[in-house]
Every structure is written in structure tokens, then in C-alpha cells.
Amino acid sequence: MSRGGSRTGRGSARDALPTKPCAVCGRTITWRRAWERDWDDVRYCSDACRRTGVSPVDADLEAAVLRLLDARGEGRTICPSEAARAVGGEDWRPLMEPARAAARRLVVAGDVEITQGGAVVDPSTARGPIRVRRVRRPPEPERVPR
Numbered sequence: 001m002s003r004g005g006s007r008t009g010r011g012s013a014r015d016a017l018p019t020k021p022c023a024v025c026g027r028t029i030t031w032r033r034a035w036e037r038d039w040d041d042v043r044y045c046s047d048a049c050r051r052t053g054v055s056p057v058d059a060d061l062e063a064a065v066l067r068l069l070d071a072r073g074e075g076r077t078i079c080p081s082e083a084a085r086a087v088g089g090e091d092w093r094p095l096m097e098p099a100r101a102a103a104r105r106l107v108v109a110g111d112v113e114i115t116q117g118g119a120v121v122d123p124s125t126a127r128g129p130i131r132v133r134r135v136r137r138p139p140e141p142e143r144v145p146r
């Protein structure tokens with residue numbers, strides 16, 4: 001019930017720093033001393049994210065990811081580019097990175113997970129092509145006849 005059982009005691013204090021997700025790109029923000037006083041108010045990982053914010057297009061991308069996943073069916077994945085195309089039409093390429101950010105925000109929200117080669121990866125650090133799928137709900141307890 002208390003946490004911290006898995007710490008391996010390598011003496012790295014960095015592991016213990018608090019983190020939170022960026023409200024825009026969904027990447028992990030790690031506590032810095034500069035934020036000592038206003039950590040609770042920190043929402044963005046960078047000035048770029050603060051300037052960009054979450055636009056209506058970004059909300060559309062999130063909705064498109066979920067819509068595409070629901071259309072594809074249980075356990076199936078989509079590429080973020082499909083959401084970019086669904087929202088941007090012919091002009092989808094500039095929406096590619098925003099689509100990946102939308103997927104990361106959905107990971108933060110607990111709706112989806114991001115995979116590479118079929119394995120779930122940390123969206124903050126994943127490089128290269130990613131797939132997105134719905135988080136699998138824990139299955140209903142099944143009564144197995146003995």
C-alpha cells in the first residue's frame with residue numbers, strides 16, 4: 001500500500017523528482033528547481049507549448065483518433081497520420097506532429113496507449129512511427145466452469 005518498493009537504490013535522486021504531463025504535447029515534465037514555488041501552476045513543458053496551446057484543430061484531432069479507433073474495432077491500432085488526414089484532408093502533413101501530440105494527450109487522459117512493434121512505449125520518448133490503440137479495459141470477471 002505504500003509506494004517505493006521497486007526502487008533499486010542506485011542513489012539517483014532524479015528518479016524521485018515529481019513529474020506531470022504537458023497540457024499541450026503530452027510529454028512528461030520533470031520538476032526543476034526553477035519551479036520550486038509554482039510547480040502546481042506549471043502546465044507546459046516549453047515556451048513553444050505555452051505559445052501554441054490547444055487549438056480547436058487539436059481537439060478535432062483527438063476526436064478523430066477516438067473515432068477512427070472505434071470504427072476499426074477492439075484491439076486494433078491506427079497511425080496518427082490517419083487522424084491527420086481525417087482532419088486536414090489534402091493538407092494533412094502539417095497536422096502530423098499535432099496528431100502525435102493529440103495521441104499523447106489521450107494517453108495522459110487514459111483513453112489510448114501508444115505502441116511500437118506491438119509493445120506499449122513511453123510516448124514522451126518514442127521516436128519514429130507509432131501506432132495508437134484503445135486502452136484495453138480489464139475484462140469482466142468471468143465465471144469459469146470447473
Ligand SMILES: [Zn+2]
Pocket residue numbers: 022023024025026027044045046049
Ligand atoms: Zn509540451
